[in-house]
Amino acid sequence: MVDRGATPAAVPDGAVPQEWPARPELNLALNRVGLFDWDLESTRIHMDATALEILHVPPERFEGRIGDLGGRVPRTDGAMLDAVVSRAMKDGSEVYGAYYRARDDEGTLHWVYTQGRILRDGDGRPCRIIGLLRDATQELSHGLEPREPAEERRHQTSVVETITAALAHARTVQDVIDFFKDSRAVEHLGADLLVLGLVESGRIHLVAEGPEQHYIPGTRYTRLDDNFPMSEVIRTLSPRFVESREEFAECYPWLWERIKDIGISSAAYLPLIAQARPIGALGLLYRGTRGFTRQERNLYIALSSSLAQSLARAMLFDQEHDLAEGLQQSMLPRRIPDIPGAQIAVRYRSARMGRDIGGDWYDVIPLPGGRVGAVIGDVQGHDTHAAAVMGQLRIVLRAYATEGHSPATVMARASSFLHELDTDRFATCLYAEADLTTGVLQLVRAGHIDPMLRHTDGTCRRLPVQGGLPLGLSAEFGRLDYPVETVEMDPGETLLLFTDGLVEQPGADLDDGMHALAEQVRTGPSELVSLADQLCDVVEERVGEDDMALLLLRRHGAAARDSGRLRQHIAPADPEALQAARQMIRTAVRAWGARERSDEIELVADELVTNALLHTDGAAVVTIRMLPGRERRVRVEVEDKSSALPRRREPGEAGVSGRGLLLVDRLADVWGVEPRGTGKAVWCEFVVPGRHAFTEEDPAADRP
Template sequence: MVDRGATPAVPPDDWPARPELTLALNRIGAFDWDLGSGRLHLDPSALEILQVPPGTFGGRVRDLAGVVPRADAARLDALVARALKDGSQSYGAYYRVRAQDGTLRWTYAHGHIRRDEHGRPCRIIGIVRDATEELGHLTRPREAEEERRRQTTVVETTTAALAHARTVQEVIDFFKDPQAVLHLGSDLLVLGLIESGRIHLVAEGPSDHFIPGTRYTRIDDNFPMSEVIRTLTPRFIESREEFAACYPWLWERIAGIGISSAAYLPLIAQARPIGALGLLYRDRRGFTQQERNVYIALGSSLAQSIARAMLYDQEHDLAEGLQQAMLPRRIPRIPGAQIAVRYRAARMGRDIGGDWYDVIPLPGGRVGAVIGDVQGHDTHAAAVMGQLRIVLRAYASEGHAPATVMARASTFLHELDTDRFATCAYAEADLSTGVVQLVRAGHIDPLLRHNDGSCRRLPVTGGLPLGLSAEFGRLEYPVTTVELDPGETLLLFTDGLVEQPGADLDDGMHLLADIVREGPVELHLLADRLCDVVEERVGEDDMAVLLLRRHGAATRSFGRLQQHIAPADPEALHAARHMIRAAVRAWGARERSDEIELVADELVTNALLHTDGAAVVTVRMLSGTERRVRVEVEDKSSALPRRRQPGESGVSGRGLLLVDRLADVWGVDARGNGKSVWSEFVVPDRREVHESEAEPG
């Protein structure tokens, strides 16, 4: 009960309380931010509420870096910027600040925006107050849920980003990207991989924070990355003091960066360490048990990604090494021709493929050029390619006709214990005459570049791919014959040069013809240009290319051509006839070509009928006082031919009579392992022919 008659109490001397006291007692501070100069004033209460240590604030907003978590700072900056832009007079926001012990406390800030006479913001005057008790019981569950969601997002985002990394370099590139620290939620990161017993720092971010002397370190060094690799357990450094005490050398070099805590994670795959990842933070102290569990899961996921990439690199290196070993180590020098070859692996795709090329020197100034592609993109395709290349080279070197070479290679692949087939194109070029015999097994047509730079597609009649033709009993490979003039270039290539997903093959061929037409004249520069075309686009197939150019200074007067003819090989017999016909015409003996061809045919037929083995026919031009074409047929039989007088109705015996009648001279030479039946034909000099053709009448 109040005594109304009592003398009123005397108010305190400081009554009413001054605003400074009122604000301090209620944990409210004041700030004044001059937008023009950027200066920021915080009174002592504001500095205490914001957990800014005495003497560390320099009057700039950047001095508060690390006090407010980045997510809250970004949200607060966006709110203030919007208020300044939309003409608002004030704003208010809740955000968190990090205390010295690493805990987060809620803070509320309210600012009044002053503007000049033009309406431009020039100053913000406001207050900050502690809101931890006010919001703690309301936001703690939500805050915990948001943190769990953020941590889960870090793992999911990082795992998804690395899911497409197939090689170790692609993994390294991910960590070198400035966005990596955002994916991982850290301020800095370092990634080290074990190489030859040392730790190689392969990525750091941002790159301007690289510390000299840490590119290569030993596993027994006193570094946190070395420690986690030795112990196979993560290392959580929760304060600056702990960092400085445990790793003094490293701390001296990163103290200026503002690091307050770090998490170092061992990367373990198949129970062995392959490296370590360090995540460094500026604005946090301490790690909860839930955060530690998330980091351990993140390290395990990263280790699996890197181990998968390492395995891919190993398999790729094995396949690439296998293919390089299967391809020719060098291209032989071929008199009368210039040759350039190139191979490029796909920029996309699982592995190395079965593309190959080969150049085969043949007797008589001839050369065989091969391009092919075994089905598949793996080590098995490369292995099959190597076997097929060697077999095809052997058949060609034995002297078989191009069609026979292709048929026998198909039979070999069919009998090989594999389910692969192969496409192939084989060209046998006679550099003396320029005659090129082409066969194709399901492969792309070659191109021919003329001396004027024009380029056209050579339509080559083809057969089934190697392996399939033998399986279906269709071993016929038609021969297409073209003439390669001096200076002209034959282009053989695999489909990786012209095919792209979703594009028409004919369009690719037209584009390639345009590139060749506009490309450099020098053969090796042209080959490099074709490789550049492949590297400029993303494809899923390898590419091999072989360019064969006939020199202008080909020796025609003293050429020597040779053809191996096996028993029961009509294609080889046909090829020999074509060779002789083309040779004698190229040497200026057109008027005697029918006689020479007929005599050669008789000698070859005798060899095949009366011996058990193959025959080798050779045609060449002899130099001397008169020009002579010499035809030789060799066989393995020592029995000499006998010239007999046939009966009136007989057929046998007429062959040598025909040879004797048509050839200017013929004979038999005994060889140690057989014999050679030869015949010679005198042909007029080219100048004599031209002069006689020029005489009137």
């Protein structure tokens, strides 16, 4: 916002202006006085060409923002100037003035003087500042600048640098408090004692004091209207400098009676103001009687401004962290279901840097027939959008798995869903479907990290899974085929699913992280919950920018085992396959000691197979197995490619259709229908008398 027409044509050196008296614009230009007009409501600022020249700001780089000047003013001078302007606006002053330094293109510092008049609206609120600035280097070179001893100047510079550096690394309010609780903070500030209080619910909470042995009872919580120096500076928004024991005793008698024995004689109490509101106060106490020079007071005001900004930033971070953590936890499952035959442990840890929210998730999905689905995934990004996408993706993936789709179909449909969302995010995912009765494990990977398997002897190995593209990308590029990897998990073995935050570190190779994880699992505790906690503790010791999700699934070693499953594929015009299926059912039922119900089971299975072949266009697959548990049950399943569900109906007097499911309903103890992705499965179960417990030597077990 530069008005290039506001400056008259330059007068040649040595020439005398022809007009008398000289116009104000010419007078200002000849004396190198720049003008500015600052609109406090819109935060826009207008500066003329002379003002920009004094600050060495190229006109083409100035767009009317205060931030455009930031690189030209050192941080300490900027903090001091902010404090001067803020104090003038708060105490009702009409004008202010201050010297500060500015940096030219070569980095050389020169002095600038600024003066402004504060304009207020009808309610007395500052709305505009109109002022001037001029180069004061020559003026101060003639001795007008108050000189300080070189040692004191170096000390003050060290204090500013130390405190600024320490607060720059503070992310949370607790980080700031911990710094001031450290005895070195008192040493850095050059004080004998310090106290830090924060405004909480209309009171002042003393959160740090140093050294701690000088804590004064009765000062942990104080009211804003109490006669304490901290209360005063928060009420008035102005610093308070106490320069003698007599002043302390006269102004704050209650406090003086409790600190006089430790030799305190003077103090500086500074309000911590952020966004025009007090958030706390800092007190620096000294044992010796001392006055506070103008330079010292400016230094303390600058430090209090820096501390206030750090605290405000930390408070905002804590609020965002609480909000993010609540959102993240609401997107994850509230509880992990109890799965017969398995023990499961899950963990989530947010990043120690960033916004502490991301798209990592886990889920455990109970499935029919002694199966369980385990999911681990990571949506791109670390923000609330990633968490929202994660929540939607987790729900639809659970729905697809519960509907009975195959693992590959679950992944393909989840990818299509994510692609159809109005988002540019993609997600990596790993889906594992485990049959806990047989130990068969089906794994599907969408751009995710390979899982690991921990054996009963503690050794851990990586399970290479041929994967597809991440969710969303595979649908975009039309590559929805996800290969399925099948492995066996013995009783007592543990499947580890995790996101990259567990194994990836900046600058390190992924394989190194995987090897390190395998070693941690090998040497870690055998108890599942303790193992999960230890792996998370290792992550928390690192500083990273990624969150982490972990899911451990262990197949019970003592879980009851079924006698295996027997399966037969039957084509529509294949009587030999139909006969083989009948023979398979008859042999299995008798081998399992269910001879009393052999006829019923064979009849119902034959009816279900016949219905599948008659009423669908494709083949049928019949499966029979013995379910584990206290009550022995034989389960028969017949799968087909039709999505049409069967209906039981009463046949007419002369009708023959409709008797099949009526027969199934009468003979089976329970029956039902499950969607299976590309079709359905009609199943039924029969309770059989317990003759003996099944072992590996059962004749029908694990028949190919």
